[in-house]
Amino acid sequence: MELLLDFLARFLAQLQAPVLAFLLAGMLISAVNSKFRMPEAIYQFCVFMLLMRIGLKGGMAIRDGNIMEMLLPAVFCVILGIGIVFLGYITIARMPGIKKDDALATTGLFGAVSGSTLAVGMMTLENEAIFFEGWVPALYPFMDIPALITAIILANLYLAKQKKDNVKVEIMPIIKDCLRGMALTILVIGVLLGLLTKPERVYDTFFNPLFRGFLAVLMLTSGMEAYRRLKELKGVGHWYVGYAFLGPLTHGMLGFGLGYIAHVLVGLSPGGVIMLAIIAASNSDISGPPTVRAGIPSANPSVYHGTSTGLGTVIVIALYVPLFLALGEMVFGL
Amino acid sequence: MELLLDFLARFLAQLQAPVLAFLLAGMLISAVNSKFRMPEAIYQFCVFMLLMRIGLKGGMAIRDGNIMEMLLPAVFCVILGIGIVFLGYITIARMPGIKKDDALATTGLFGAVSGSTLAVGMMTLENEAIFFEGWVPALYPFMDIPALITAIILANLYLAKQKKDNVKVEIMPIIKDCLRGMALTILVIGVLLGLLTKPERVYDTFFNPLFRGFLAVLMLTSGMEAYRRLKELKGVGHWYVGYAFLGPLTHGMLGFGLGYIAHVLVGLSPGGVIMLAIIAASNSDISGPPTVRAGIPSANPSVYHGTSTGLGTVIVIALYVPLFLALGEMVFGL
Amino acid sequence: MELLLDFLARFLAQLQAPVLAFLLAGMLISAVNSKFRMPEAIYQFCVFMLLMRIGLKGGMAIRDGNIMEMLLPAVFCVILGIGIVFLGYITIARMPGIKKDDALATTGLFGAVSGSTLAVGMMTLENEAIFFEGWVPALYPFMDIPALITAIILANLYLAKQKKDNVKVEIMPIIKDCLRGMALTILVIGVLLGLLTKPERVYDTFFNPLFRGFLAVLMLTSGMEAYRRLKELKGVGHWYVGYAFLGPLTHGMLGFGLGYIAHVLVGLSPGGVIMLAIIAASNSDISGPPTVRAGIPSANPSVYHGTSTGLGTVIVIALYVPLFLALGEMVFGL
Amino acid sequence: MEFHKIKKLTIVTETAILDNVLEIATNLGAKSYTLDRVSGKGESGGRFGYDISGILNSVRINIIASEETVKKIATEIVEKYFENYAGIVYLQDVEVIRIQSNKFGVSE
Amino acid sequence: MEFHKIKKLTIVTETAILDNVLEIATNLGAKSYTLDRVSGKGESGGRFGYDISGILNSVRINIIASEETVKKIATEIVEKYFENYAGIVYLQDVEVIRIQSNKFGVSE
Amino acid sequence: MEFHKIKKLTIVTETAILDNVLEIATNLGAKSYTLDRVSGKGESGGRFGYDISGILNSVRINIIASEETVKKIATEIVEKYFENYAGIVYLQDVEVIRIQSNKFGVSE
Numbered sequence A, B, C: 001m002e003l004l005l006d007f008l009a010r011f012l013a014q015l016q017a018p019v020l021a022f023l024l025a026g027m028l029i030s031a032v033n034s035k036f037r038m039p040e041a042i043y044q045f046c047v048f049m050l051l052m053r054i055g056l057k058g059g060m061a062i063r064d065g066n067i068m069e070m071l072l073p074a075v076f077c078v079i080l081g082i083g084i085v086f087l088g089y090i091t092i093a094r095m096p097g098i099k100k101d102d103a104l105a106t107t108g109l110f111g112a113v114s115g116s117t118l119a120v121g122m123m124t125l126e127n128e129a130i131f132f133e134g135w136v137p138a139l140y141p142f143m144d145i146p147a148l149i150t151a152i153i154l155a156n157l158y159l160a161k162q163k164k165d166n167v168k169v170e171i172m173p174i175i176k177d178c179l180r181g182m183a184l185t186i187l188v189i190g191v192l193l194g195l196l197t198k199p200e201r202v203y204d205t206f207f208n209p210l211f212r213g214f215l216a217v218l219m220l221t222s223g224m225e226a227y228r229r230l231k232e233l234k235g236v237g238h239w240y241v242g243y244a245f246l247g248p249l250t251h252g253m254l255g256f257g258l259g260y261i262a263h264v265l266v267g268l269s270p271g272g273v274i275m276l277a278i279i280a281a282s283n284s285d286i287s288g289p290p291t292v293r294a295g296i297p298s299a300n301p302s303v304y305h306g307t308s309t310g311l312g313t314v315i316v317i318a319l320y321v322p323l324f325l326a327l328g329e330m331v332f333g334l
Numbered sequence D, E, F: 001m002e003f004h005k006i007k008k009l010t011i012v013t014e015t016a017i018l019d020n021v022l023e024i025a026t027n028l029g030a031k032s033y034t035l036d037r038v039s040g041k042g043e044s045g046g047r048f049g050y051d052i053s054g055i056l057n058s059v060r061i062n063i064i065a066s067e068e069t070v071k072k073i074a075t076e077i078v079e080k081y082f083e084n085y086a087g088i089v090y091l092q093d094v095e096v097i098r099i100q101s102n103k104f105g106v107s108e
């Protein structure tokens, strides 16, 4: 009961937090059919600023950290990425009236990671002054790529079986495609720059201080987009709505659980555990969709794009970021 | 005499102020036919940054303020918006050789408000350390929308009478069109965010510190554009040149007068009075023109766009912002 | 020996400096064929921010400085601009298999100046806390324009002789074309604003603090572009590769030498001497190429664009900025 | 795969009336269209879209449909808007690959 | 200067498959093409490119080449991609100025 | 409303010579044109406009005018520029809706 009250208090507090408010404001802008559009160059630059900041910070943390500490969480990320897709394959993909390729595409995106949700998680933890290892957000690709690969392979195996075809899905091109996408390119380059050079000054004078502002701008844009994608969902089955609510909750819980194990075994910080839960809960909205579009051509983009970008992102930011924060605070007595 | 010297001193000082200098520099860039163009995404982002800052600040001020205080100034804004258009209708619109629809379109823009002039006014007052209520600039829509509606209605009534048609101009679509335009959308969303959430940190780390810089960039761009619009004005009657000089002066005086009444009756601060004068003097350059283009199709855009964006904005920033500042300082003994 | 070790130490240090690291990271992004593109509006805005900062600072320095001090360095710039092109005319342009117009176009770009290399030089000196006169970078046009004019005239004279034509190359249109180009427009406007107005506050709150960050973004973009241009160079003769290595070294040495003379005669600071060497070593990558494309239509853009943007910029930033820094530190015992 | 002769309608006009034009086109039976932003010059002067307000933005609309449909659309738009708004309207012949769907409303 | 009758192929489709389309075109003999980004609406809904992921971006490809070449390209692309991806493909007549080079593979 | 047969000239070329091309077109009687930026590939290699200097930007110019006018423009531009600059030039038939003004210089 007290837990619930605490959660509700946090949730209401978070709703006052501008990050979520900007997201909702963006939805409102689309809802009233405003002619205002955030210029494409600007939101791409927002994404660049956020992911470069995450990458630089991650790289610097890896440089100054202990690589052994990171190993287990990285392995857990891979497991989560693959596991989430299999979980979807035996749940949402089996529901009546659901096309298996649509479901796998969707579940691939929910296994993958959203850079902006990550950024929201970081900002939230920083606001609460909860420490987390800088390299945790940089684990992003270890969950993202395996999830997308698994989804694409399962979908193609399934489709081939339907057509009684032989199929051979090659993994390397998918990995390349992921890494060549905008989001992972920037993140990985950021990590390399943080790891191999000394970007402290440009980080301290540019990428870090502007982080909060550009996140607000990106949230506004994401909100505008989420609302537009929601409309696409109209024709789509209500199973996907359920998945968008329950999937991230389950994935985040799994992430929290594995994070807790890492906490016990290798000393992952409480903040790191919360972060891992948020990464697991988050769903891809920038670089996942094009990879899925290319890898599972027959899947209907309105379904997966709508479920992930329209519903998933908003739900995770509004509900599950505060939830896992509250959970972490209780479990670790923060 | 001393007044004049004081004004001249201020005017020369203001000319050294970079805001006006950037505007004039922009005009020079166009005048020498430079190939440099400010990318559209950038100046749209400038507009976004300025109006969001104005809105957030306004919203926070309303949240922390007394709603009763704001009522009278808001009503005065509505009166000014409508009054300015009627004033134009019985002056410039009656001049020989002037098409009534062109005149009404122009006068609608001069009744409406310019976000960038507003920002210049705020920066100027802040530079002089003159306090004004943060919600005054957020009164923007209360003058803007009534002015545009009045102009569109008067023009359509006039045109219908000419054609001996019956006409029914609907007001709601015009209001919607105004609110759905870029400028008012951002401003209103900013006010809501400031009012309902706690955006202090993102305001203090992003929107506020970058305000001065983005205003400089926008001034440069506005200058480039003003010069190009000036060329359009060539064919247009000299009455419009007169109107661009005398209109804003009169409107600003009316604004100052009503502001003074609010000062006496409800304690509007001296800075708020000056601000109200500047809002009234300013003329729309971003969201007004498309509304007028849609609402009064037969009006020649070269006339109203040229008069407002080419002449009006430059004149108000160069002459009338310092004038009303000087006037306020004298009247209130600042 | 110690000199060499010192240089190597500096070079390795510089390689850790994020400016070069961002350039190399950009090359890596292109090399792995990433889909990430920096939006055009963003890198144009980066160029704007850097050149406006250089211009404002230059203008303020001129305002506060002694015009006589600047005269000799300015004259030296003109001499360097013209001299570099003539030097190219009697070296690279005479090599076997080299088209004279291609060579002159290339040498024109190497005589001209790169705004981004300039910015790198400034940042490097500022990082090392080496003073330089703020107006030195603003000498940019005094080298840039003469170099481009000389190259275009020589090329057209040569081509006319080939065709036994009479030719009359007009200088004024070329000067206008240079000044109307994006880079020089912004720089000159910045200088004027710095000289005639008081932009200290907007400089201190916007253009200066964001300098480092926007330079990093521009370096990343320049790296991406350099790699793409490198590919164009494939078919092109190896003479151009040699020129890209030896040209800037020679030009920088000449710049250093003339700078030293100015040091002795009019007291140019050690930092100013280093800066002059860097300006001379740098090669145009933004506004030079279009001027050359218009002025020497028959020259193959792959050759000069590839040599200058693909090779020259990277070589100068990676090798010669640290070299002239080291040289200056030794010569002046810094 | 067959190639089917049909018409392409192009409308270049002010962005201000884009929504109205698309509404008319939809009402007269065009289910699909392609848009892009353009600059240009004409009787109404230069339209290079540099202005902050967007008054000088132009848009180009392409509609591929039957001759009857596009002629109706063209006529209606010119009559309704081209007295006051800048623009040009023209038709061209095209051959469209026909696939399973009967996208273009051409009777078999 | 002669004007030579030849064909222009236009493909409007998802940016996601641009590379594949260009590869097919190149393999079937098109050495040159022109691209631009467009918006639009069709059977697959609106494609206005507002989304961050770029799933809703469309591209327009123009290829001027001999009738034989463009028909091969058009057929191959429609067969291979248009079951799953959004788009339209059409041909038009054009007259190209011929200069020294034999750019268009037209036999003299 | 009548539809009038006339020509559309398209020029795709380097942005560097846009001003010159427009000047020639204006001098030869074209009062109106439509422009847009494009990417592409051709004999001169890829022109995707990524470069900061803009050397690799391409522009597409459309001019609708009488056959005589557009042929003169096309010929002049190709002769003057296409030895050194990248590009392609072609003509197409169009039917333009004629309104009150005699925009296209077609005698009645």
Ligand SMILES: Nc1ncnc2c1ncn2[C@@H]1O[C@H](COP(=O)(O)O)[C@@H](O)[C@H]1O
Residues within 6 Å of the ligand: D012, D013, D038, D039, D040, D041, D042, D043, D044, D045, D046, D047, D058, D085, D086, D087, D088, F032, F033, F034, F035, F062, F063, F064, F065
């Ligand atoms: N003859 C033409 N050829 C090409 N584009 C044209 C032509 N006439 C008009 N346009 C386009 O339509 C826009 C408006 O034309 P106007 O109404 O003549 O000002 C111009 O800015 C051009 O983009």
Ligand SMILES: Nc1ncnc2c1ncn2[C@@H]1O[C@H](COP(=O)(O)O)[C@@H](O)[C@H]1O
Residues within 6 Å of the ligand: D032, D033, D034, D035, D062, D063, D064, D065, E012, E013, E038, E039, E040, E041, E042, E043, E044, E045, E046, E047, E058, E085, E086, E087, E088
């Ligand atoms: N009949 C048409 N006329 C013009 N553009 C079309 C047409 N059909 C399809 N398109 C373009 O092709 C895209 C995809 O079409 P669709 O596959 O029908 O959704 C649309 O967004 C339009 O840009």
Ligand SMILES: Nc1ncnc2c1ncn2[C@@H]1O[C@H](COP(=O)(O)O)[C@@H](O)[C@H]1O
Residues within 6 Å of the ligand: E032, E033, E034, E035, E062, E063, E064, E065, F012, F013, F038, F039, F040, F041, F042, F043, F044, F045, F046, F047, F058, F085, F086, F087, F088
């Ligand atoms: N056959 C063609 N089809 C379509 N576009 C072409 C063609 N040839 C040339 N272009 C366009 O013209 C530009 C320059 O062509 P080029 O001079 O061949 O390099 C290319 O980048 C294309 O945009």
Ligand code: NA
Residues within 6 Å of the ligand: A109, A110, A111, A112, A113, A143, A251, A279, A280, A281, A282, A283, A284
């Ligand atoms: Na996930």
Ligand code: NA
Residues within 6 Å of the ligand: B109, B110, B111, B112, B113, B143, B251, B279, B280, B281, B282, B283, B284
């Ligand atoms: Na007003």
Ligand code: NA
Residues within 6 Å of the ligand: C109, C110, C111, C112, C113, C143, C251, C279, C280, C281, C282, C283, C284
């Ligand atoms: Na140089």
